Amino acid sequence: MATLLEMQSITKTFPGVKALDQVSFTVEEGEIHALVGENGAGKSTLMKVLSGVYPAGSYDGQVVYDGKPAAFHTISDSERVGIIIIHQELALIPLLSVSENLFLGNEVSKNGIIDWPETFARTETLLEKVGLREAPTTMVEKLGVGKQQLIEIAKALSKDVRLLILDEPTAALQENDSQKLLDLLLELKAQGITSILISHKLNEVAKVADRLTVLRDGATVCTMTRDEISEDRIIRDMVGRDMAHRYPERKRNPGEVLMEVKNWNVWHPELADRKVIKNVSFNVRKGEIVGIAGLMGSGRTELAMSIFGKSYGRDITGSVTIGGRPAEVGRVKDAVAAGLAYVTEDRKGLGLVLDDPILRNISLANLPGISANGVINEAEEQKIAEGYRGAMNIRTPSVHQHVVNLSGGNQQKVVLSKWLFTGPQVLILDEPTRGIDVGAKFEIYGIMNKLAAEGRGVVMISSEMPELLGMCDRIYVMNEGALVGELSADEASQERIMSLIVRN
Incomplete structure (x- = not known):
């Protein structure tokens, strides 16, 4: 098999940070080559070097494409020779x-x-x-x-296209859509198209990759052949240590009911005849992590957003009680005051102000907590942000760093910090680990367990069933806007969840 791409000793430095350190990477013609690593490992930076986003001359090392030295100064230059990148x-x-x-x-x-x-x-x-x-x-x-x-x-x-680069192509997809995309990659391979697949979904990588390269801290760790690929080895090489457990252990000891939603109905905001949420009732106990499973379009996000200040839908009916008292959730600020927080699945679009620094994002949902007489106390704002930076292990040189420059996992910790600063009793986490690596996922799981241990209630919406099974005390199953089942941790399995969805 001929070599299509060779990246030799690529080094890329930003002010104060060496993003890539002597990275070498080879792709054979006609193969699917997976590129994996934790957020911030350098995967996207390497692909931006390849595609001309970071032009030749802005990095050290050499790119050899189709047997010839290549100097791409723009994306158009790389596209002209058949290198196409599809971003997340x-x-x-x-x-x-x-x-x-x-x-x-x-x-x-x-x-x-x-x-x-x-x-x-x-x-x-x-x-x-x-x-x-x-x-x-x-x-x-x-x-x-x-x-x-x-x-x-x-x-x-x-x-x-000759070389197709896909950056987290299945991050936002349900299992069926993900499988269709992976099947298409295999079809394109049969047609002679070479692919580089960047993904955090290691089970998918193992299905389709011919070879796999691991990056860690901006350096190449290893390249594995298909026969050598295993999830355990990938994780070990990605994080630099063995992970005996994918999900941190927790003593399950739920208390009394903390939040109860009864007879919740929501109509589509634009389509007059479409009911999106149909008479849903569920509860969350103190110290409990409750999962909501379902396929894309089942109404999970619509349910969460409609409860959180009625920020989705119209003609909403039903009741919410928190701590045994009726909760007013008609507006977002009412829901926050009642002790509710919602971490959106779209952290970049709806969860963060990317061009603002970390400390401003953390204080955004609770400005009264850092101000007096309408004036922000900047020293207090910095103190609060530094506290969350330490408690949440946000990896950053300064809380004044703009959020856009953080990895996905660290961005998610900033979103969580923002809502924790409001002092919620119940947190609804919508796809809390989407698009983040296995090491950062473990940290997010640890934060969730800590919240439960403090007696708070956690509602976890996730498209990854193993994640729900590994983290939740109970799982509600949704389909077409209705709850179609409830399973305890002992009863739950992927088969039982899918069976409830298919039969209803």
Whole structure:
């Protein structure tokens, strides 16, 4: 097998930080090569070097592509030779059609005028290649995340891709959509397309990768062949130690009911005839971690957001009690005052102000806690932030660092710190470990266990069933806006959860 890509002794330094330290990385033509490591290990930086985001001359070392030294100064330079990168945050424009997205900047034209019949014909061919049957004129905003991810791949195919780089392509996908995408990668491999797959889902990596390279602290740790790949070894090489348990141990000792939701109904904010949440009732006890399982579209996030200050939906009915007293949750500030906190699944879009420093993000939900007479006490704000930095192990040189520069795991700790500063009794965590590595996940689990040990109630929404099974005292199962089952930790299994979903 011929070598398609060789990155030799790549070193990339930012002010005060060496992001890559003599990294060497080789990809063979026609293989799926996985690149794994903790958040901040240097994976994305390495791919930005490769794709020209960090231009030649801004790093040390050499890139050899297709047997020739390569000096990419822009993304266009790398795309011209068939290197296409699909980022975790999809680069699609929701209010444009599938066709318009596929050929944006690469329009099919005749005499300077867009040739729509040819554009649509090419779109249909590309969609067929990735297994989609949508009309070329379909607006992208009407499609689910799984289909949008496939459209990104179709877009890459429209540019005659030779080396496809996918950064966390299944992070936001349910199991079925993830499997479709992995199957497509294998099909593309059969067609001769080479792929670099960056993923934290180690079970998926083990299914499709021909080889796997581990980065840690900006350096290459090892490269494994398919026969050598195992989840335990990957984890050990990623974090630099053996992890005997994927989930930290906890004494389960739930107390009295802390929060109870009764007969909760929510209608869609725009579609008049669509009921999104249907007569849902559930409770959370002191010191308990309660899971909510379900497929994408089952209503889990809509349930959580509607309870948290009615920030989703309309014509909401039902009651919430916290600590035995009726809780007013009509507005977000009312829900916070009642002792409720909601950690959104979209930490970058809804959970954080990325261009603000850590300390401002932490204080954002509780400004009265750091102010007097309407004036912020900056010394107190810094003191509070430093306290959470230590308690939550937020890895940063300063609480004045902007959140956008943190890894995903550290960003998630900032979001948690923000809500903990409000002093909640019940925390709803929506996909709390999405897009973060196995080491950071373990830390988040430890924080959840600590909250439970303090007598707080934790509601955990997750698409990863092993995570729910490993962390929760009880699991509620949702399907099509309704609760279809409740399982204790002893009763719960992936098979039983799926059985409840399929039968209802």
